[in-house]
Amino acid sequence: MIQREALGVAVIGTGRMGTDHVRRINDVVSGARVTAVVDIDAGRAKEVADGVSGCTPYTDPTAAMAASDVGAVLIASPGPAHEEALLAAIDRNLPVLCEKPLTPDAASALRVVRAEEKRGHRLVQVGFMRRYDTEYRELKALLDSGRLGRPLMLHNRHRNPGAPPYFTNAHLINDSVVHEMDVTRWLLGQEITAVTVMRPARSGNAPDGLDVPQLVLFETDGGALVDVEINVTPGFGYQVQAEAVCEHGTAGVGDARGMLVNTAGRWGGAILPGFVERFEEAFDREVQDWVDATRRGEVTGPSCWDGYAAAAVCEAGVLAQAGERRVEVELADRPELYR
Numbered sequence: 001m002i003q004r005e006a007l008g009v010a011v012i013g014t015g016r017m018g019t020d021h022v023r024r025i026n027d028v029v030s031g032a033r034v035t036a037v038v039d040i041d042a043g044r045a046k047e048v049a050d051g052v053s054g055c056t057p058y059t060d061p062t063a064a065m066a067a068s069d070v071g072a073v074l075i076a077s078p079g080p081a082h083e084e085a086l087l088a089a090i091d092r093n094l095p096v097l098c099e100k101p102l103t104p105d106a107a108s109a110l111r112v113v114r115a116e117e118k119r120g121h122r123l124v125q126v127g128f129m130r131r132y133d134t135e136y137r138e139l140k141a142l143l144d145s146g147r148l149g150r151p152l153m154l155h156n157r158h159r160n161p162g163a164p165p166y167f168t169n170a171h172l173i174n175d176s177v178v179h180e181m182d183v184t185r186w187l188l189g190q191e192i193t194a195v196t197v198m199r200p201a202r203s204g205n206a207p208d209g210l211d212v213p214q215l216v217l218f219e220t221d222g223g224a225l226v227d228v229e230i231n232v233t234p235g236f237g238y239q240v241q242a243e244a245v246c247e248h249g250t251a252g253v254g255d256a257r258g259m260l261v262n263t264a265g266r267w268g269g270a271i272l273p274g275f276v277e278r279f280e281e282a283f284d285r286e287v288q289d290w291v292d293a294t295r296r297g298e299v300t301g302p303s304c305w306d307g308y309a310a311a312a313v314c315e316a317g318v319l320a321q322a323g324e325r326r327v328e329v330e331l332a333d334r335p336e337l338y339r
């Protein structure tokens with residue numbers, strides 16, 4: 001049965017994504033309102049709370065979770081802070097939408113899985129928002145229909161216009177390629193069993209500390225091969241593309257968004273500037289779905305197990321990147337709760 005009153009949400013982390021989610025919950029989605037914001041930067045929390053009627057600022061996530069007007073939690077703090085907030089929310093039996101990555105390594109992700117298992121029911125949805133993108137959904141529906149036969153390969157391009165100053169080569173795997181890890185598992189319905197990372201000559205355009213582009217290769221338990229170009233191309237724009245190569249044809253998404261114009265001996269369209277623009281509709285749909293499911297007392301999106309499986313692949317990916325070339329993924333047995 002649907003809960004009658006609006007869901008009170010505590011948003012933890014009020015940086016780039018957290019602020020955008022606060023706006024989304026208040027102005028775009030229905031059935032929820034932001035009743036608390038949390039940031040270790042007290043000034044930031046207050047500034048964001050001041051812009052929202054009936055919203056209290058906190059610096060301590062557990063204090064916000066204890067408030068009587070908080071019925072669910074959206075975590076948008078940096079990855080290393082997720083585990084503590086997730087365990088506190090699970091301890092209080094609060095539903096959570098946690099931005100990707102679930103946590104930055106497999107051991108901590110597994111601790112979250114175990115905590116949820118101990119609760120006996122799902123509480124956590126991971127913010128793998130590409131599953132809510134119209135084009136990716138169309139691709140998934142086509143692959144699931146079997147019309148193109150078995151998928152044999154998946155080619156992905158993930159090009160960012162720039163990277164935050166703290167970004168390292170490991171972030172390329174843990175923060176960026178983690179999306180393709182989830183997309184691969186979801187689109188193909190297969191687990192990733194091994195990761196290889198190769199680097200061509202370093203681009204003269206690469207930001208300090210980053211070796212880009214890089215080529216990441218996944219092997220899956222269904223025999224598919226998946227490649228990902230991860231790139232940071234200053235000034236170029238944001239491009240996320242995927243093409244499945246199947247037995248009877250190929251299908252791709254992300255190539256042409258918006259209008260294509262032919263003029264003065266040229267043809268072409270625009271490249272979007274960032275993930276906020278490219279995935280705006282997916283973020284809106286993701287949060288609306290989460291609010292609706294939570295009000296019905298359900299958890300429907302990507303699970304803690306999906307977050308853990310991606311973290312295990314990330315761990316292999318970072319080792320592969322550091323020079324071991326091909327690294328096999330070690331995955332715990334999937335608990336009954338996630339079957």
Ligand SMILES: NC(=O)c1ccc[n+]([C@@H]2O[C@H](COP(=O)([O-])OP(=O)(O)OC[C@H]3O[C@@H](n4cnc5c(N)ncnc54)[C@H](O)[C@@H]3O)[C@@H](O)[C@H]2O)c1
Binds near residue numbers: 079127
């Ligand atoms: N799905 C996507 O496409 C997407 C896009 C960008 C970021 N993200 C994810 O969103 C999360 C946040 O990223 P961002 O770019 O907004 O980062 P950000 O650095 O802009 O903001 C993080 C905020 O969290 C605060 N913070 C740090 N530690 C905290 C803690 N322990 N408790 C509460 N607040 C804390 C910081 O003070 C800051 O205000 C990350 O997990 C990131 O991977 C997802």
Ligand SMILES: O[C@H]1[C@H](O)[C@@H](O)[C@H](O)[C@@H](O)[C@H]1O
Binds near residue numbers: 175179
């Ligand atoms: O944190 C961001 C975000 O997850 C984007 O969706 C992704 O394209 C970027 O590569 C990553 O740095």
